[in-house]
Amino acid sequence: MKKILITGCLGQIGSELTHRLRVMYGAENVIATDIRHIEGNPVIEGGTFEILDVMDYEAMLGLCKKYEVDTLMHLAALLSAVGEAKPKFAWDLNMGGLMNALEVSRELNLKLFIPSSIAAFGPGTPVDMTPQDTVQRPTTMYGVTKVSGELLCDYYFTKYGVDVRGVRFPGLISYKTLPGGGTTDYAVDIYYEALKNKKYTSFIGKGTYMDMMYMPDAIDAIIQLMEADPSRLKHRNAFNITAMSFEPEQIAASIKKFIPEFEISYNVDPVRQGIANSWPNSIDASAAHEEWDFNPQYDLDRMTKDMLENLSEKLGIPFRELALA
Ligand code: AKB
Numbered sequence: 001m002k003k004i005l006i007t008g009c010l011g012q013i014g015s016e017l018t019h020r021l022r023v024m025y026g027a028e029n030v031i032a033t034d035i036r037h038i039e040g041n042p043v044i045e046g047g048t049f050e051i052l053d054v055m056d057y058e059a060m061l062g063l064c065k066k067y068e069v070d071t072l073m074h075l076a077a078l079l080s081a082v083g084e085a086k087p088k089f090a091w092d093l094n095m096g097g098l099m100n101a102l103e104v105s106r107e108l109n110l111k112l113f114i115p116s117s118i119a120a121f122g123p124g125t126p127v128d129m130t131p132q133d134t135v136q137r138p139t140t141m142y143g144v145t146k147v148s149g150e151l152l153c154d155y156y157f158t159k160y161g162v163d164v165r166g167v168r169f170p171g172l173i174s175y176k177t178l179p180g181g182g183t184t185d186y187a188v189d190i191y192y193e194a195l196k197n198k199k200y201t202s203f204i205g206k207g208t209y210m211d212m213m214y215m216p217d218a219i220d221a222i223i224q225l226m227e228a229d230p231s232r233l234k235h236r237n238a239f240n241i242t243a244m245s246f247e248p249e250q251i252a253a254s255i256k257k258f259i260p261e262f263e264i265s266y267n268v269d270p271v272r273q274g275i276a277n278s279w280p281n282s283i284d285a286s287a288a289h290e291e292w293d294f295n296p297q298y299d300l301d302r303m304t305k306d307m308l309e310n311l312s313e314k315l316g317i318p319f320r321e322l323a324l325a
Contacts, residue, residue, distance in 0.1 A: 001025065002071075004069060005072050006032055006073045006075060011076070012174060012177045016219055020219050032048065054100060056100075057103065057104070073226075077093065077097065078094060080119050081182060091141060094142070095145055098145075112153075113166060121143070122139050127280050129282055130280040146168075164236065165233070171210055172212075186203055191311055194259055195317045200265075201267045202265070208276050209281035210245065211243075211283050217297055220296075225288075225292050244299055255304055257304070
């Protein structure tokens with residue numbers, strides 16, 4: 001990777017990936033794009049930024065040519081809960097954007113990164129230590145777009161030789177940018193509420209396990225996979241990756257280690273609970289370990305400490321004093 005264009009750079013992954021890539025590859029070699037402009041946003045201020053609607057093929061092609069990029073990272077997409085509220089739009093955006101990214105990459109011979117998700121699995125999938133290659137019959141529109149996307153990526157590699165790579169992300173937890181409309185978002189919201197109110201009402205029910213990962217590990221994984229020796233890659237696309245699997249009581253217990261008076265309660269959202277119930281409890285990431293040395297660094301307590309420290313600074317709420325109170 002020498003010159004990289006990112007779509008959806010103002011999203012949860014994009015904002016941190018853009019920053020990391022600029023540090024690693026030089027700000028002049030990372031072109032950040034998004035459909036919206038946010039005045040004063042550090043991603044926009046920190047280097048080249050262009051407005052891009054990923055549904056506009058000519059615009060995507062034009063920008064990749066203009067900046068002579070060799071790598072495209074296509075992050076713009078709708079997440080699971082929003083996808084259920086707007087299924088037709090989720091299909092149009094997720095599949096339309098992906099097709100454009102694949103076609104642009106084929107035409108310009110670009111390396112391409114495409115995120116999939118644990119949402120690519122469904123109720124018929126083995127729920128514990130879900131294998132890399134297994135039944136995939138998701139029941140959400142987001143999941144349908146993710147499985148279709150995985151197949152399309154494999155097709156473009158086999159048919160046209162497009163160097164497209166990707167992972168199945170679990171829920172991603174970060175303090176810089178909020179996720180937008182996912183099922184795993186409770187595991188981000190809980191940290192904000194722990195600092196602000198010392199309590200949290202979870203929309204995901206007690207005992208619901210889902211895979212999760214802290215954002216620095218997710219960013220490392222993207223870069224590691226894109227830089228991996230292609231001769232080692234047996235899968236290329238849709239690698240299972242995960243750093244931990246927990247249910248709401250366990251993240252609450254981790255927060256209590258730092259904020260002892262923290263309390264969790266429940267007001268389950270049937271839509272998001274239904275989505276969570278259709279996803280695995282835990283997935284097996286051994287293919288990613290074997291083929292490109294995937295090795296996440298953060299477990300639940302280490303992530304909790306880092307989240308609370310950084311959010312406490314961001315929100316101006318000291319948590320150490322709370323912990324000692
Ligand atoms: C969501 O909850 O929709 C996402 C995902 C697991 O893909 N975080």
